Amino acid sequence: MAAFQFTVNGKPVSVALDNEETPLLDVLRNELGLMGTRFGCGLEQCGCCMVLIDGQPEKCCTKPTWSVAGKHVTTVEGLGSPERPHPLQQAFIDEQAGQCGYCLSGILISAKALLEKNPSPTRSQIALALDGNICRCGSHNRILRAVEKAAAVMLGDV
Amino acid sequence: MNTLPGPLNDNPRLDLWVSFPEAGKVAVNTGRVELGQGVLTAMAQIAADELDVAMTRVTVRSGATDHMPNEGYTAGSQSIQFGGLAMGQACADVRALFLDSAAKVLGCSADELSVRDGKFLRNGAATGQDYWTLAGAVDLAVNASGQAKRKAAADLTFVGRSSARTDLPAKLFGEPVFIHDMRLAGMKHARVVRQPNRAATIGTIDVDAIRRAAKGPISFVRSGDFLAIVGDDEHAVELAGAAAVNHVTWEHVETPTPLQQEANWLLQRPVVDRLLGSPEPVDAQGKQRFEATYSRGYLAHASISPSCGLAEFRDGHLTVWTHCQGVFPLRGALARMLKLEAKAITVHHVQGSGCYGHNGADDAAADAAVIALQMPGTPIRVRWRREEEFIHEPKSPAMLVKVRALVDAAGKPADWTAEIWSGNHNGRPGGGNALLAGYALPDQEPFPQAGEVPEAVGGGATRNADPLYDIADKRIIHHMVTETPVRVSALRGLGAMPNVFALECAIDELAERAGVDPVAYRLSIVSDPRARAVIEHVAAMAKWQANAPGGDGRGRGIAFARYKNRAAYSAVVVDLEVDDEIRLRHVWCATDAGLAVNPDGAINQLEGGIIQSASWVLKEQVRLDNGPASLDWDSYPVLKFSEVPEIAVALINPTQSDMPLGVGEATAGPTAAAIGNAVSHALGSRIRDLPLTRERIMTSLLK
Structure with missing residues (x-):
């Protein structure tokens, strides 16, 4: 059994694993009880499992846990809370951006990464940044509007 | 003549629809389930209007086989058109019963009373009575009369105005709202080694190779050609499930070809024919003829999450959690497949991702139930692999x-x-069709040829x-x-x-x-x-x-x-x-x-x-x-x-x-x-x- 230390949403964690290749997604959900990061494909195709690793958006359904040792992981639970929502979460509520909601955790993470790199993206830049996330319900335009709105809020334009 | 809306006619007892569980709260039950379409929010709007309470007082419970209306499937764009009508009438009837009760207590005519956010007013003045003071005195274990008048459109407060989805915030804050997020005490994870087709039978199983691939402890559950892998560590079970595809051989495997994926393959196949309408005229009657052929291939539901089901068999009772569209039809199909009485099974709906129809949800629940029956007292969680969902979910026909x-x-x-x-x-299990596990289990009754969806419900x-x-x-x-x-x-x-x-x-x-x-x-x-x-x-x-x-x-x-x-x-x-x-x-x-x-x-x-x-x-x-x-x-x-x-x-x-x-x-x-x-x-x-x-x-x- 091997133990790995890293931080999740700013809190240090230590995880002991029989199989050190166990994906970060399984560790988040089954060891740490953080269910916000969702399983969609296990193939790094759909983006439901998007997290930030040292600030970079990465799909974690196949990412071995050993590879994040010493790194900082941010999940959707680390964005905001009902009491203190992140501007993205508030904008998604304002725009009613979602249907089933299963893809939204990963989309929020991708959007956060985009806005950190590019605080005032165009709609097509947002769309391209979200092309690694699949939404099957067809909430795309609401999601694009929500990200635009959050960007404006974060820039203080609203 | 009975004028109750269909679902209320099928489930007339008012306490199936409405209750007042604690002071200031209203609970309404709907047989329609949340599939991401916002039905729970719409039902809360309808109930709040007909009962004259704030929407925040209303909790909408949905989709269980105990103490809930049976509304069949949440499908066909019918939830609001029919289910909402039933909800509205049930709430209107309940409001009328409470008004009668309040009138008796207050010694006045019900016509003098009105309701404001759950409180009864007499000619506009407070009476000290509300739904909750009277809840003990009003018996809702009675059938709906359908006599209470629904509100006129002009008097509606919530219906007809956009309302934020009640289920959306929890999803945006990453809360464990999906069936995939359920964890029960002592629960084990499982994956099924799927039959490649319904006639396929297991040839050989390389148990050692599958165990090696798991890199952790796993066990096998088998019944006929139904084979599952069970363990405490989800990753080990997932690895074993993926590896088993290559380490289990099958007999009687069918290999469909690219020709069969096309719609024109359907021509010249065995068919059951129907004519709806008058026979086609042979003669063009002096008119111009137009003819054209259009087609479409098979489509997948391709839900963003693979299907998931949980089950526990304890003290002779099977409890199943599913994201399917119809908990009652699933219960019936499970009873038949597992040779249990329906009353020995409880099925609960828990949200999954959008399904857009009959995907693998019912089958994943059935998988969990089959395994749970073999492991009494141990809750079982089955989550399909992505490939499994694409291959085995029912497709929309070409x-x-x-x-x-x-x-x-x-x-x-x-x-x-x-x-x-x-x-x-119409491949749904409620129509007498098999759940996927049913093709693999021994001693199953033959499944009837499924009939198409009747014209009466849209064909x-x-x-x-x-x-x-x-x-x-x-x-x-x-x-x-x-x-x-x-x-x-x-x-x-x-x-x-x-x-x-x-x-x-x-x-x-x-x-x-x-x-x-x-x-x-x-x-x-x-x-x-x-x-x-x-x-x-x-x-x-x-x-x-x-x-x-x-x-x-x-x-x-x-x-x-x-x-x-x-x-x-x-x-x-x-x-x-x-x-x-x-x-x-x-x-x-x-x-x-x-x-x-x-x-x-x-x-x-x-x-x-x-x-x-x-x-x-x-x-x-x-x-x-x-x-x-x-x-x-x-x-x-x-x-x-x-x-x-x-x-x-x-x-x-x-x-x-x-x-x-x-x-x-x-x-x-x-x-x-x-x-x-x-x-x-x-x-x-x-x-x-x-x-x-x-x-x-x-x-x-x-x-």
């Missing part, structure tokens, strides 16, 4: 539709035939094949293909998408032959005022230019349908560009849904239908290549963010109707046909087979 029309001297259709070849859209392969246009004589010839190369069942709209595609493309072809603009042509042959209104409205939204020249790679198309000819009316205009592939630019949609309970919720559904239909039309077809070849999101691509057009949706209610019409599936057909018509306009030649792939565009350009 369809081939021949349209034949006789056209009069004015260029209008006088006689119309839709001849349809399709597999069955399956025939759905929307009957044009709403003014045509003197029309008919549907339905060839139900009894054996299909993939398992088939219900997907959003059933046959409506391919039928509306065929019918509305044919209408455009007739307009072109007549030399009339497509909007003007439609208006010249439809007299239903609500149909005319949506067509005229969408044309105005899109600033439709009559007889705009096409053929330069930019195209515009329109299409219209009233879903099932009994739900919402939708007309759609699409702008697009075509070179070697299609880029959607803009979609406009006008929909008459009557009284929309939650207008923004309805618009969200209509937009979703437009995007999903666009994805079907541009990209989607289940591929077969000596076995399933659509296995993941690379081999079954769907529309991406950068490919989605701008969309404008307008809800109109030209007749000021106070009756809601179902919207969930209303845009799928018109969007498909509007894209088809726009592509034809852009290319100057028509593609009649879906999806509109690069190969088909190139072939069309070379004609």
Whole structure:
């Protein structure tokens, strides 16, 4: 059994694993009880499992846990809370951006990464940044509007 | 005469629908389940209005086989149109019973009383009585009378106004709201080693190889040809499940070929034939003949999450958690498969991702139940692998539709035939069909040949094949293909998408032959005022230019349908560009849904239908290549963010109707046909087979 230390949403964690290749997604959900990061494909195709690793958006359904040792992981639970929502979460509520909601955790993470790199993206830049996330319900335009709105809020334009 | 709305007639006891569990709170139960369509929010709006309480007081519980109304399936755009009607009447009846009780307590006439946020007022003054002070005195274990008057539209506070979805915030904060997030004490994870096809039997199992691949402790559960892997560590079970595909051999394996993935394979197959309408005239009666053939391949639901089910068998009782669309039909199918009495089974709905129809949800629940029965006292969680979902979820059948029309001297259709070849859209377990595990288990009763969805509820392969246009004589010839190369069942709209595609493309072809603009042509042959209104409205939204020249790679198309000819009316205009592939630019949609309970919720559904239909039309077809070849999101691509057009949706209610019409599936057909018509306009030649792939565009350009 091997133990790995890293931080999740700013809190240090230590995880002991029989199989050190166990994906970060399984560790988040089954060891740490953080269910916000969702399983969609296990193939790094759909983006439901998007997290930030040292600030970079990465799909974690196949990412071995050993590879994040010493790194900082941010999940959707680390964005905001009902009491203190992140501007993205508030904008998604304002725009009613979602249907089933299963893809939204990963989309929020991708959007956060985009806005950190590019605080005032165009709609097509947002769309391209979200092309690694699949939404099957067809909430795309609401999601694009929500990200635009959050960007404006974060820039203080609203 | 009984005037109760259908679901209330089936479940008349009022305490099945409404209760007052604690001071200041109202709980209402609906048999409709949340699939991401916002039904729980809409039900809360309806209940709050009819009971005169704030929406925040209302909790909506849904989808369980204990103490809940049985409303069958959450499907067919019927939740609000019928389920909402039942909810509203049940709440109105409950309010009336409480008003009678309050009148007795206060020694006055009920006519003097009104309700404000749950409190009873007498001629506008406080009485000290409310639902909760009287809850002990009012017996709701009585049948609905249906006598209480529903509120007039003008008196509604919540219904008809957009309301934020009650379920959305928890999803945005990453809370464990999905069935995939459930963890029960002592629970084990499981994966099933799936039969490649229903007749396949297990040959050999390389147990050692599977154990090695797991890299952790696992055990096996087997019953006949049902084989599952169980363990405490989900990753070990997942690895074992994936490895087992290569370490279990099967006998009697079928290998469907690429030919079988195409709709024209359906011709010359064994069929059950029906004629709906008058026989087709042999003689053209001096009119021009029109004939064209349209088709579509098999489609996957392709839910974003693979299916998941949990089950626990304890003290002789089986409890099942599922994200399926019908907990009561699933319970019946489980009872039959597992040889248990229905009363020994409780089924609870827990949200999954959007399903858009009958995906693997019921089967995953059945998998968990089979394993749980073999491991009493241990909760079992089965989560399908992505590949498993793509291969084994029931598909929407391929369809081939021949349209034949006789056209009069004015260029209008006088006689119309839709001849349809399709597999069955009704593979749901409640219809007597097998759950997937049922094909693998020993000692199962033979499964009856599934019948198609009855015309009384909108039909399956025939759905929307009957044009709403003014045509003197029309008919549907339905060839139900009894054996299909993939398992088939219900997907959003059933046959409506391919039928509306065929019918509305044919209408455009007739307009072109007549030399009339497509909007003007439609208006010249439809007299239903609500149909005319949506067509005229969408044309105005899109600033439709009559007889705009096409053929330069930019195209515009329109299409219209009233879903099932009994739900919402939708007309759609699409702008697009075509070179070697299609880029959607803009979609406009006008929909008459009557009284929309939650207008923004309805618009969200209509937009979703437009995007999903666009994805079907541009990209989607289940591929077969000596076995399933659509296995993941690379081999079954769907529309991406950068490919989605701008969309404008307008809800109109030209007749000021106070009756809601179902919207969930209303845009799928018109969007498909509007894209088809726009592509034809852009290319100057028509593609009649879906999806509109690069190969088909190139072939069309070379004609």
